[in-house]
Amino acid sequence: MALLEINKVTKEFGAIRALSDVSFSIEPGEVVGLMGDNGAGKSTLVKIISGIYQPTSGSLAFEGASAHIGSPGEARKLGIETVYQDLALADNLTAAQNIFLGRELKYHVGPFRFLRHNAMNQRAAELFAELKSETRADDYVRQMSGGQRQAVAIARTRLADAKVILMDEPTAAISVRQVAEVLNLIHRLKDAGIAVILISHRMPDVFAVCERVIVMRRGTKVADKPIGQTSPEEVTALITGAKEAA
Amino acid sequence: MALLEINKVTKEFGAIRALSDVSFSIEPGEVVGLMGDNGAGKSTLVKIISGIYQPTSGSLAFEGASAHIGSPGEARKLGIETVYQDLALADNLTAAQNIFLGRELKYHVGPFRFLRHNAMNQRAAELFAELKSETRADDYVRQMSGGQRQAVAIARTRLADAKVILMDEPTAAISVRQVAEVLNLIHRLKDAGIAVILISHRMPDVFAVCERVIVMRRGTKVADKPIGQTSPEEVTALITGAKEAA
Amino acid sequence: MMANIDTQGFSNVRRTRFWQKGFLASQSAYVLGALIVIIVVMSLLSPNFLTAGNISNITRNFSFIAIATLGITLVIITGGIDLSVGSTMALSATVTSLIMGALAGASFALFPGGALILALLGGLGVAALIGLLNGFAIAKLKLSAFVTTLGTLSIVRGLTYVATYGRGTFPAGPDKDLFLLVTAGKLFNVVPIAFIYLIICAIAMWLALTHTAWGRHVFAIGSNESAGRLTGVNVDRVKIQVYMLCGLAAGFNGIIISGWLGSAPANLATAYELTIIAAAVIGGANLAGGVGGAAGAIIGCVLIEVIRNGLVLARVDPYWQQTLVGCIIVAAVLVDRLRSMRNG
Amino acid sequence: MMANIDTQGFSNVRRTRFWQKGFLASQSAYVLGALIVIIVVMSLLSPNFLTAGNISNITRNFSFIAIATLGITLVIITGGIDLSVGSTMALSATVTSLIMGALAGASFALFPGGALILALLGGLGVAALIGLLNGFAIAKLKLSAFVTTLGTLSIVRGLTYVATYGRGTFPAGPDKDLFLLVTAGKLFNVVPIAFIYLIICAIAMWLALTHTAWGRHVFAIGSNESAGRLTGVNVDRVKIQVYMLCGLAAGFNGIIISGWLGSAPANLATAYELTIIAAAVIGGANLAGGVGGAAGAIIGCVLIEVIRNGLVLARVDPYWQQTLVGCIIVAAVLVDRLRSMRNG
Amino acid sequence: QDSLVFAVVPKAMNNPFFDLARDGCEARAKELGNVTCTYIGPVEHEAATQAQIIEDLITQGVDGLAISVSDIAAATTVINRAVEAGIPVITFDSDAPDSQRSAYVGTDNKQFGTALGELLLQVKPDGGTYGMISGGAAAPNLALRVDGVREALAGSAWTEVPGSPTFSNDDIALAVQQMGDLKTANPDIDAIVPVGGWPMFAPDGWKNFVDGFKADVDSKALALVVADTLPQQLQLLSEGYAHGLVGQRPYEMGQVAMDTLLALTKGETVEDIIYTGVDVVTAENVADFLK
Numbered sequence A, B: 001m002a003l004l005e006i007n008k009v010t011k012e013f014g015a016i017r018a019l020s021d022v023s024f025s026i027e028p029g030e031v032v033g034l035m036g037d038n039g040a041g042k043s044t045l046v047k048i049i050s051g052i053y054q055p056t057s058g059s060l061a062f063e064g065a066s067a068h069i070g071s072p073g074e075a076r077k078l079g080i081e082t083v084y085q086d087l088a089l090a091d092n093l094t095a096a097q098n099i100f101l102g103r104e105l106k107y108h109v110g111p112f113r114f115l116r117h118n119a120m121n122q123r124a125a126e127l128f129a130e131l132k133s134e135t136r137a138d139d140y141v142r143q144m145s146g147g148q149r150q151a152v153a154i155a156r157t158r159l160a161d162a163k164v165i166l167m168d169e170p171t172a173a174i175s176v177r178q179v180a181e182v183l184n185l186i187h188r189l190k191d192a193g194i195a196v197i198l199i200s201h202r203m204p205d206v207f208a209v210c211e212r213v214i215v216m217r218r219g220t221k222v223a224d225k226p227i228g229q230t231s232p233e234e235v236t237a238l239i240t241g242a243k244e245a246a
Numbered sequence C, D: 001m002m003a004n005i006d007t008q009g010f011s012n013v014r015r016t017r018f019w020q021k022g023f024l025a026s027q028s029a030y031v032l033g034a035l036i037v038i039i040v041v042m043s044l045l046s047p048n049f050l051t052a053g054n055i056s057n058i059t060r061n062f063s064f065i066a067i068a069t070l071g072i073t074l075v076i077i078t079g080g081i082d083l084s085v086g087s088t089m090a091l092s093a094t095v096t097s098l099i100m101g102a103l104a105g106a107s108f109a110l111f112p113g114g115a116l117i118l119a120l121l122g123g124l125g126v127a128a129l130i131g132l133l134n135g136f137a138i139a140k141l142k143l144s145a146f147v148t149t150l151g152t153l154s155i156v157r158g159l160t161y162v163a164t165y166g167r168g169t170f171p172a173g174p175d176k177d178l179f180l181l182v183t184a185g186k187l188f189n190v191v192p193i194a195f196i197y198l199i200i201c202a203i204a205m206w207l208a209l210t211h212t213a214w215g216r217h218v219f220a221i222g223s224n225e226s227a228g229r230l231t232g233v234n235v236d237r238v239k240i241q242v243y244m245l246c247g248l249a250a251g252f253n254g255i256i257i258s259g260w261l262g263s264a265p266a267n268l269a270t271a272y273e274l275t276i277i278a279a280a281v282i283g284g285a286n287l288a289g290g291v292g293g294a295a296g297a298i299i300g301c302v303l304i305e306v307i308r309n310g311l312v313l314a315r316v317d318p319y320w321q322q323t324l325v326g327c328i329i330v331a332a333v334l335v336d337r338l339r340s341m342r343n344g
Numbered sequence E: 001q002d003s004l005v006f007a008v009v010p011k012a013m014n015n016p017f018f019d020l021a022r023d024g025c026e027a028r029a030k031e032l033g034n035v036t037c038t039y040i041g042p043v044e045h046e047a048a049t050q051a052q053i054i055e056d057l058i059t060q061g062v063d064g065l066a067i068s069v070s071d072i073a074a075a076t077t078v079i080n081r082a083v084e085a086g087i088p089v090i091t092f093d094s095d096a097p098d099s100q101r102s103a104y105v106g107t108d109n110k111q112f113g114t115a116l117g118e119l120l121l122q123v124k125p126d127g128g129t130y131g132m133i134s135g136g137a138a139a140p141n142l143a144l145r146v147d148g149v150r151e152a153l154a155g156s157a158w159t160e161v162p163g164s165p166t167f168s169n170d171d172i173a174l175a176v177q178q179m180g181d182l183k184t185a186n187p188d189i190d191a192i193v194p195v196g197g198w199p200m201f202a203p204d205g206w207k208n209f210v211d212g213f214k215a216d217v218d219s220k221a222l223a224l225v226v227a228d229t230l231p232q233q234l235q236l237l238s239e240g241y242a243h244g245l246v247g248q249r250p251y252e253m254g255q256v257a258m259d260t261l262l263a264l265t266k267g268e269t270v271e272d273i274i275y276t277g278v279d280v281v282t283a284e285n286v287a288d289f290l291k
């Protein structure tokens, strides 16, 4: 049974048809690369899966049951975790506060629940160490460098008890050695049975971790192939439109 | 005579010393790569050169004369053009409006000057075609994909009559074939005698276009070498701190 | 703006339909729709609503706040706010009256209209100065626009009281008739001259906002101030200009009202700031910055005045009027939800 | 929050100095400095300023608006605004008075204090309802907070007039003395009870904002609403709660004032909204959202009241007072520039 | 005897009516020599702010208070507090009868309204429809005036139009606009009676309105009977822009307030209610008032 099934999904923004009739499915523990030129509709697809947008037509199914994902909160509850391309960070909170946003650690005092500041800071610092990132847990996100911000967004997914993780260009701004860590992370996720959809413009990364690659062009899916049956050259041709479909 | 000279520049943000005693110089037409881990201080350095931040100590010289760059406007006047990491786009304007922001094309009617909307849109469309970018000149930046936004920021520099262009991770979000175009662009800039400082986490790109690479680690410059005398492995070691200096 | 030159060849992009772009896709258009509905309802409730006399009254009444609303719309587009408009209206009117009075008693003779011109320059000069100070504090000293202009609200109103010891003033002197003519007169005996000024100001503002680099910079600042700064826009100068224009518009509006009243009471336009801001916001200006326009500002003013006037004409119990005004204002912006729904 | 666990090993990061973090690095602290200077100046200008009686007056007066300011600070932190607080104060006080009056004439007898409790519940219930409606329109219908609450400002004030036909009401009935005691009384004959309520509310708010997940979500919404939504924060619910709390705080404040006045006039707290927002903003809340706190709100209220009271006591010409109030408010936020300079 | 400081607290400082009271106080204070008149009140009409200012004046230790009461119950509380603090208090213009104030100086507002109504009957005995314009909906003295007008016209041929009175909130521009609105809403209206002088404080706005129906006004088809007798109103009346005015005497109120407070500080007893009277002005006697 497929974990996630996308069925003829179309999404229009006024005059722009960002997605037209896109269908595919993902098995548990599968790592799928999603590639395409800028504006091909990759992020739009991710946002539909994670409940930000509703498809204009088409449907989704999760774990075999047809799913209506009305909001990011619902997606999270289903076990869909996302690293957004625009990172979705609250600038006026610290790195640790952002990581734990929406799933804070608390202790009980009578009927009240208070935050465990120390525990959260410590755990966040551990996560950054794990990612080999030069990010300090108690710095405000507002004053962070681009790569540090991205590290915060990635660290978030580590807390989740997810079934599928959507990563929208998670390695765009981070440095060489952390790219390697993120790829490692994806391997570990796969081993733990968690499916991953990786969007990236970095061909080598996709070929290093993905089992399958889906290529989009101007809103339509032009290819969906096991990684072994394709090559970076073919994928590049598909992305640019030099090759129509495969 | 060096085009741009950085002299023992230090920048502190409260308790964080983002740059300590950084010095280097750039010749006209030189393409220099600036690398370093996340939070190493690369963007801070760029912002000091382009007049956003004032150094806590240290000085700059431009074309041999000591220069105090008080604002981005002054930097532009000197001939310093920048592609910022956070792109610096006005969301409520279209791509063309953003590209021409601050240097609009106008025609005169008596004492008044009105905008040449068509000319600007057309020129912007040409620029995107040149960059092989899937970006529409009259779309609002608000509704653009990450890569399209980056294309707008890059296209901007093409209008400038600059002496040096600072590019802070210009290829982070754009797709494979546009990366090639940007690298091409850098070659052409060099041929036109324009110096470029390229910040990037993509080792192959840096080695493809730069003549010299400067490596930063936690605010200090740890290496400054012609590209021929170093290797990706050495640079990686310098970035991660595995190698102290070179 | 020409859409098709560059969307050619994008297989996934249709032509934008006419109702998906420009004015028709803006909040202003939807509020205009609500306005028309309200006008129809009001004219059903009261047979006198659509009489020539009442239309002329409505036109005059909304012109009184509409010029100031144009000014504040500029400020709101840059992401700022100006609470001092009401006070500026009063001080500007007072100064104009005072100068006219003083010159009437002056020993030297001026050419006809000379006293009026000096008085107007004085009144508008004060208004521009208030705007300059606001702009300076906000752009250069980086103070919060809300607190700064709340401060000037209080300072300027206080100065109005100090200047006349709370008594208010009356325009007087040889140029008084001329003054009344240029402020309260009617063109061809029908169109209030204030309305003509409004139309001229609105056209100038529309031209400046959509067809000059300056207007583009105003939008850029409201949309992303630091991006404007980084691309070399002189953000501080534009901001100061915008606050000065807002002050000038308010001052001009105050002078017109005082001409119509024949009096510049010290409490002129008290608490008008909220009405004026509301008119701008209802007309589509966004307090977060980057959105707004001249047409919307006028639509907002008309809407507010039509509601006020209509409820009086419909002989609604005065105690209920205030409640209804609030309800209709909220209902009018609610129609804008239709737009978001239609645009997905 | 514990700083050092994770900055260890960052060669380019020093320990944060005590004045670089927490309260001392906030706008509130700098405004507190300005406040102290103003207090010193005022006490030099008027010998009566620092008398026990006057301090008690000041304490009571700022407590009157401070509770509402706490409420509006919450709203401002989420990036919203609430202009209806003044009207809510009036309606809430009016409803409480009306219920007390009605129950006094009721045929059935209640246990002692029963009428008071019912009346308070009624008054606060109305306030919460107003907040709920505001919150619903803003969070669910996505209307502009400015226009919505400007609408409620008008609606609620209108209802206050309708309820009493403009005449206002006063608390009456068997529980009147108890009502006066719990609103206008003084603890140990010195500390106004309103001040005690304020302290309790402020501590609760501080705890909620800094030590609960809810408070964290309030800040997250103001800082980046869509990020909050994307990370699963129930943005709509938190927003509605915040507007309800703001309404409740305003209503409670209105009831306290009416107790002190012994009356609930229909024009109670007219135009207080701007003062209350100003107090919050002066105290460090940022209208752009994401910044603010309980301590700052109180400091802002004290500052405004000290200026008002001090100028009266110093027998400054009343026409100049208004001007000076404005100047001092601007000057007080100007000290905050020192902070930005120091922090580079 | 040392100098005395008497504070005069108006309902709102933005109302020109109280400026005249202030001028009366200051003039009388100057004549008396050892008395200073401090004029201070809330800028806008609002009860709690007025109460706070009175508290401040108590703290400041003034020697006497003259208050134009904004809200009866609210003022009663503070007046009693002032009296407890040993400060003699009188009210002027607007009263709080159940408080411990020593005297009220001013107009009998009910009678004032009645006078307006009677003047209207005198101007146009055959009756018709009329509308009123009031100030703040919460002002008790204005409510009394409205009642007075209604009482005087009860049983006559005059009927009030629905939607009357309109509330101008003391905003002069709005008051003039409401004149136009009343006339437009009720094209056959026979009289408009503003119970305060607001619309006429804008002389040209008023003229502008009247000029639209000049013939009706001249023939008294539209009767205009207005409260207050400020100089610009008298001028308008003399030019035929109104039919009658009923005025209070704010200047006298100010003077009498000073006298009464001085008497109280000397320990003398004063009358409980001191009416300063009303002036009824029509075209016949307007010249006397214009002087």
Ligand SMILES: Nc1ncnc2c1ncn2[C@@H]1O[C@H](COP(=O)(O)OP(=O)(O)OP(=O)(O)O)[C@@H](O)[C@H]1O
Pocket (backbone or CB within 6 Å): A013, A014, A016, A017, A018, A036, A037, A038, A039, A040, A041, A042, A043, A044, A045, A085, B139, B143, B144, B145, B146, B147, B148, B173
């Ligand atoms: N909210 C929106 N309103 C209108 N158009 C939109 C909106 N969001 C996306 N689009 C358009 O839809 C298309 C697809 O955008 P999307 O963000 O999915 O691209 P992408 O494949 O993620 O590109 P990139 O690699 O640059 O991130 C683009 O043309 C974009 O302009």
Ligand SMILES: Nc1ncnc2c1ncn2[C@@H]1O[C@H](COP(=O)(O)OP(=O)(O)OP(=O)(O)O)[C@@H](O)[C@H]1O
Pocket (backbone or CB within 6 Å): A139, A143, A144, A145, A146, A147, A148, A173, A175, B013, B014, B016, B017, B018, B036, B037, B038, B039, B040, B041, B042, B043, B044, B045, B085
């Ligand atoms: N405005 C600021 N206030 C405080 N600290 C800052 C500020 N800007 C940057 N920093 C800190 O300075 C350090 C250097 O940041 P910078 O943005 O220069 O890094 P970078 O080398 O560009 O990293 P990246 O590769 O991630 O973009 C970081 O630790 C960052 O947190």
Ligand SMILES: [Mg+2]
Pocket (backbone or CB within 6 Å): A042, A043, A044, A085, A168, B145, B146, B147
């Ligand atoms: Mg994308």
Ligand SMILES: [Mg+2]
Pocket (backbone or CB within 6 Å): A145, A146, A147, B042, B043, B044, B085, B168
């Ligand atoms: Mg950077």
